Amino acid sequence: MSQDRIYSQPHSAVKDFAFDEQVADVFNDMINRSVPGYTTILHTLGKLAPRFAKSGSKIYDLGCSLGAASLAIKRSVDIEGVELIAVDSSEAMVSRARRQLEAYKGKVQVSVQQADIRDIDIQDASLVVLNFTLQFLPPEDRDALIQKIHDGLRPGGLLLLSEKLVFEDNAINDLLCELHWDFKRDNGYSELEIAQKRTAIENVMRPDSPEKHLARLAKAGFGHSQFWYQCYNFASLLAIK
Ligand code: GEK
Numbered sequence: 115m116s117q118d119r120i121y122s123q124p125h126s127a128v129k130d131f132a133f134d135e136q137v138a139d140v141f142n143d144m145i146n147r148s149v150p151g152y153t154t155i156l157h158t159l160g161k162l163a164p165r166f167a168k169s170g171s172k173i174y175d176l177g178c179s180l181g182a183a184s185l186a187i188k189r190s191v192d193i194e195g196v197e198l199i200a201v202d203s204s205e206a207m208v209s210r211a212r213r214q215l216e217a218y219k220g221k222v223q224v225s226v227q228q229a230d231i232r233d234i235d236i237q238d239a240s241l242v243v244l245n246f247t248l249q250f251l252p253p254e255d256r257d258a259l260i261q262k263i264h265d266g267l268r269p270g271g272l273l274l275l276s277e278k279l280v281f282e283d284n285a286i287n288d289l290l291c292e293l294h295w296d297f298k299r300d301n302g303y304s305e306l307e308i309a310q311k312r313t314a315i316e317n318v319m320r321p322d323s324p325e326k327h328l329a330r331l332a333k334a335g336f337g338h339s340q341f342w343y344q345c346y347n348f349a350s351l352l353a354i355k
Contacts, residue, residue: 116139116140116143117140117143118140118143118144118147119140120136120137120140120144120311121306121307121310121311121314122304122306122307124306124310125310129314130314130317130318132318133179133202133203133204133206133207134204134206135206137206138179138180138204138206138207138210141179141180141207142180142182145179145182145246146301147298147301147302147303148298148301148303148311149246149278149348150294150297150345150346150348151343151344151345151348151350154343154345155245155274155276155343155350156182156183156186156245157186158342158343158350159183159186159187159190159243159245159274160186160187160189160190161190162241162272162274162352163186163187163190163191163241164190164191164192164193166240166241166271166272167187167191167193167196167222167240167241168196168240168268169193169194169195169196170195170238171196171197171238171239171240171241171268171271172196172197172198172199172236172237172238172239172240173187173191173196173197173198173199173222173239173240173241173242173243174198174199174200174201174236174239174241174242174243174263174266175187175198175199175200175201175243175245176201176231176242176243176244176247176263177201177202177203177231177244177245177246177247177250178200178201178202178207178208178211178226179202179204179207179211180207180210180211180214181200181210181211181212181214181215181226182245183243183245184198184200184211184215184224184226185214185215185218187222187241187243188215188218188220188222188224189218189220191220191221191222192220192221193221194221196221196222196223196240197222197223197225198222198223198224198225199224199225199227199234200215200224200225200226200227201226201227201228201229201231201234202226202228203228203229203230203231204228205228208226208227208228211226212226231247231251231259232251232255232258232259235266236262236263236265236266236267237266238266238268239263239266239267239268239271240267240268240271240272241271241272241273241274242263242266242267242271242272242273242274243273243274244263244273244274244275244276245274245276245350246276246277246278248260248275248277248322249277249278249319249320249321249322250318250319253320253322256322256330257330257333257334260273260330260331260334261334261335263334264334264335264336264355267355268355269355270354270355271354271355272352272353272354272355273331273336273351273352273353273354273355274350274351274352275327275331275350275351275352275353276343276348276349276350276351277321277322277327277348277349277350277351278319278321278347278348279321279322279323279324279327279344279347279348279349280321280322280323280347281323281324281347282323282325287347290346290347291347293346293347294346294347294348295308297346321347324341324349327351328351331351331353335355336353336354336355337354337355338352338353338354339351339352339353339354340352
C-alpha cells in the first residue's frame with residue numbers, strides 16, 4: 115500500500131484538494147490514517163448489508179472511491195440477484211475500483227460507473243451507502259440527493275450515511291478538532307502535513323452538524339434515523355425508510 119506523502123513537503127500555494135491520480139494512488143493509506151472509525155464502519159457495513167440486501171433489488175455505493183464499501187458488501191452478501199452499483203465522479207478512483215471489485219468473486223453483480231451522483235437514477239434500492247461523500251457536495255445540493263435516495267429506496271430499505279461533523283458549540287467543536295489532529299499525529303502525519311491538508315480541503319469539504327443531518331433525513335421522509343457511531347468529529351448514521 116503506497117503511503118500518503120502528498121503534503122509532506124512545503125507547497126508554495128496549496129491547491130484545492132482533488133480526487134486525482136496522485137490521491138487515488140495513496141487513498142487507502144490516506145483515509146485509514148485520517149478518518150477515525152473508517153474500518154469500524156466498513157466492518158459494520160458487512161453486518162448490515164446481508165440484513166438489508168434483497169434478491170431482485172439494487173444496492174448503491176455513492177462516492178465509492180476505491181470500492182472499499184462495495185467490497186465489504188460483496189464479501190458479506192451471499193444471495194443471488196442483487197445488483198450493486200458503485201458510482202464515483204473521479205476517473206482515477208473508478209478505474210482502480212473496477213480492478214479491485216472484479217478481483218473478488220462473489221454472488222453480487224457489480225457495475226462501477228463514472229458519474230456525478232447528483233445525475234444518476236436511484237430505483238428499487240434495498241441499501242444505499244454514502245460513506246463520507248455527502249460532505250463533498252455543495253450544501254445546496256444535499257437535500258435533493260437525500261430526497262432522491264429516500265424516494266429510490268424500497269420501504270424498509272437502509273441508508274448508511276457517514277460524515278465528518280461540525281458542532282454548533284464552539285468549545286466542543288474545537289476540542290473534537292484537536293482530538294482529530296492528535297489522531298493524525300499519532301498516525302504519523304507531521305504538523306506541516308496536517309496544516310497543508312486543512313488548507314487544501316477547506317473549500318472542498320463542508321461538514322454539517324448532527325442536528326442538520328437528522329433534520330434533513332426527517333424532511334426527506336425517513337421514519338427512523340439514528341447516529342450509531344461517533345469518534346471525535348466523525349460519525350455514521352442509519353436511516354430506514
Ligand atoms: C469509501 N466511500 O472508501 N459524484 C460522484 N462522486 C463524488 C462526488 C459527486 N458529486 N463528489 C465527490 N465524489 C468511500 C470514501 S471519499 C471520502 C469516499 C474522503 C467522490 C470523490 O471522487 C471521492 O472518491 C469520494 O466521493 C469521497 O468508503 O475522501 O474523505
